[in-house]
Amino acid sequence: MSSNFCIAAASGLAFALGFCAPAAAATAARFADVVRLEGGQLSMFDGTAIDHLALLACTVTACQPIPFQIDERDASGRWVLDQGPMPTTDDPPGVLDANDLLLFMADDAGDRVAPGVLSIPPACQGGNKGKGASAACVNHPTPLAGKEGLVGAEIALYDPLDRTTRWVYVVAFADHAPRAAAQDVEYDPLTDRVHGRRVSLGFTDGVPGYLAVGDGANLLDRLKVRASATFLFGLIHFTRSEADLRTEFMGWHAGPIRVVRGQRQWVRLGWGIHSPTFGSYTYFYRDFAELPVGLYLNFKPTYFFSDILVQVILDFRDLRGWSLLVPSVPDPLPIDGNMTAQKSALESSADQWFALCGPQISLVQSMDVSASLATVRHRLLYRETVRPEPPEAVPGEEPGIGFQLDQWERVGAGAHQLESVSYALPSAVDVREFMRVRRAPLAVAVRPVVSDR
Numbered sequence: 370m371s372s373n374f375c376i377a378a379a380s381g382l383a384f385a386l387g388f389c390a391p392a393a394a395a396t397a398a399r400f401a402d403v404v405r406l407e408g409g410q411l412s413m414f415d416g417t418a419i420d421h422l423a424l425l426a427c428t429v430t431a432c433q434p435i436p437f438q439i440d441e442r443d444a445s446g447r448w449v450l451d452q453g454p455m456p457t458t459d460d461p462p463g464v465l466d467a468n469d470l471l472l473f474m475a476d477d478a479g480d481r482v483a484p485g486v487l488s489i490p491p492a493c494q495g496g497n498k499g500k501g502a503s504a505a506c507v508n509h510p511t512p513l514a515g516k517e518g519l520v521g522a523e524i525a526l527y528d529p530l531d532r533t534t535r536w537v538y539v540v541a542f543a544d545h546a547p548r549a550a551a552q553d554v555e556y557d558p559l560t561d562r563v564h565g566r567r568v569s570l571g572f573t574d575g576v577p578g579y580l581a582v583g584d585g586a587n588l589l590d591r592l593k594v595r596a597s598a599t600f601l602f603g604l605i606h607f608t609r610s611e612a613d614l615r616t617e618f619m620g621w622h623a624g625p626i627r628v629v630r631g632q633r634q635w636v637r638l639g640w641g642i643h644s645p646t647f648g649s650y651t652y653f654y655r656d657f658a659e660l661p662v663g664l665y666l667n668f669k670p671t672y673f674f675s676d677i678l679v680q681v682i683l684d685f686r687d688l689r690g691w692s693l694l695v696p697s698v699p700d701p702l703p704i705d706g707n708m709t710a711q712k713s714a715l716e717s718s719a720d721q722w723f724a725l726c727g728p729q730i731s732l733v734q735s736m737d738v739s740a741s742l743a744t745v746r747h748r749l750l751y752r753e754t755v756r757p758e759p760p761e762a763v764p765g766e767e768p769g770i771g772f773q774l775d776q777w778e779r780v781g782a783g784a785h786q787l788e789s790v791s792y793a794l795p796s797a798v799d800v801r802e803f804m805r806v807r808r809a810p811l812a813v814a815v816r817p818v819v820s821d822r
Contacts, residue, residue: 398798398806401656402475403626404526408439409467410815411522414541417465423546424471425487425538426479432487434547435537437473438624439465448650450631453558453620471539472626474655475811478526478535484818487521487538521818526811538818549625553655556621556628563628563653567730567793570653575616575632582730590763593682593771598674609636612760619648628653657792666782682750682771683734685725686763693770694724694731694800695749701726704768706753715751716773723749723770724800732791733800736772739786744779747772 408415414422424437441449441459446468449459459466521540528534540546556563562571562579571579573591580589597608619631630651652659670677692701697718702711704725722735738747750771757764794803 398803399528399811400476400798401654401792401794401803402811403654404473404475404524404811404813406471406524406813406815407467408465408469408471411465411471411539412467413520413522413817414465414539415467417541419463419465420545421542422465423540423542423548424473425540426477427482427486427536427538428480429482430486432479432482432538434549435473435477436549436551436553436625437471438626440470440472440622440624440627440629441466442468442470448622448629448631450620450622450629452556452622453618453631455619457620472624473537474626475526475535478524478537481523481525481534481536482538484521487540487818523816523818525814525816527814528811530806530809552625554623554626554628554653556623556630556653558621561618563630563651563658565653565658565793566655570658572630574614575618575634576611576614580732588685588688590684590686590761590766593680593684593758593769595680595682596678598677626654655793657790660789662787662789663784664787665784666780668782670777670780677775677777679774680750680771681736681773682766682769684758684761684766684769687767688725688727689767691725691727693751693768694726695720696722696801696804704753706755706767708753712751712753715749718749719747720749721747722804723751725768725770726800731794731800733794733803734770734789734791735804736787736789738774738788741783741785742774742780742787744776745774746776747774749773 419439422439423434425432426435427433441462443449443457443459447457449457449462451458459469465471521538524537524539526535526537554563554565560571561573562569564584567582569579569581569584570577573579576594577592578589579587581587592611594611594614595608613636615635617633619633621631622629628651630653631648633648649660649662652661688704689706691704693704693712694701695715695718697720698711698715702709721737722733724734725732736747738745750773751768752766752770753768755765755767758766792803794800
């Protein structure tokens with residue numbers, strides 16, 4: 370059973386870099402918000418070719434396309450990964466279905482406008498369709514499809530913190546829809562690295578092993594995953610680590626909003642056997658990454674095992690001169706190779722996130738668990754030591770930081786979830802304020818828009 374814990378922990382951390390800065394208003398702290406809409410919420414477009422749909426943000430007189438993507442799911446609810454060694458497709462492919470997902474950045478939203486503004490081709494907006502306009506604009510038929518006129522959807526984004534609302538519009542075109550040129554994320558299959566606005570994250574044997582600002586020097590030695598337990602009433606004690614993890618890469622899907630990377634994993638248990646295969650996805654966005662991990666236990670974990678302990682630790686190469694910020698300590702702590710009593714006391718804290726702030730960048734990491742794991746003790750791990758723990762590439766931890774999960778006695782059989790999320794914070798956003806804003810998500814409402822042509 371500890372093998373399943375090791376799989377979950379190995380997939381349980383994501384990374385992102387940003388800047389440490391003073392507090393900012395709630396609207397500014399929304400820079401990383403991604404709006405997600407299920408295809409069923411856009412039923413007026415059901416069966417529409419994805420390349421005929423556009424997402425527009427408007428001023429009072431003109432609209433322009435903004436970056437978005439629609440990720441498809443197959444009939445089983447699995448993501449369609451159209452690139453890689455095991456590509457998959459939807460049925461039918463390339464059209465919006467109820468189980469697909471539309472994504473866009475909240476900070477691209479604009480003003481609310483009358484439907485008539487949407488019906489003007491973007492190239493002809495801003496007063497260019499009247500007297501003196503080019504022949505192309507005067508004679509250009511409206512490109513928006515619909516039996517009764519313009520067919521679209523108005524998406525309202527309400528911020529409960531500052532009580533403001535912004536809007537975007539989904540519209541259907543008769544032919545290929547206009548697209549924004551921005552592409553803030555990409556995946557390089559040759560190096561197995563994903564690149565966002567500020568950082569790059571790479572994988573080694575399915576486990577994060579490269580973290581850099583842009584394509585710079587690697588800040589990360591390795592992600593350590595250590596799981597231990599006793600078996601047969603304490604007669605046998607065994608441990609497993611990231612070295613026991615085996616991975617089969619499935620493929621990826623990339624768009625302007627995120628990269629979805631899929632893989633299968635299992636743990637080598639010894640004696641010629643391995644754990645059940647476990648699928649996992651990495652979602653890498655412009656400003657943050659998500660690694661949700663689901664695991665299903667066929668029986669209560671302590672039915673056979675006891676003293677279950679799972680540790681997930683980011684082992685950095687050398688962050689001396691940086692500082693550590695956690696919710697339970699008011700002031701940043703220096704990272705200097707000296708394990709003070711205050712630093713040692715962090716391991717008794719139940720902090721759900723931490724930030725590592727450097728001269729130019731900071732790393733922000735959070736981890737949460739489902740209600741079914743609420744009884745598991747969730748503690749911060751922190752150490753600065755030169756004591757090597759093979760198979761490290763660089764001896765020692767400078768620092769080593771992560772989370773520890775123990776006290777599994779009250780966890781039952783069934784489905785459980787862990788989720789790791791990291792953010793890339795620009796210099797105008799404070800870490801504490803940003804994390805506070807995460808607890809008050811945007812309210813999203815969709816309504817159809819129909820107007821005469």
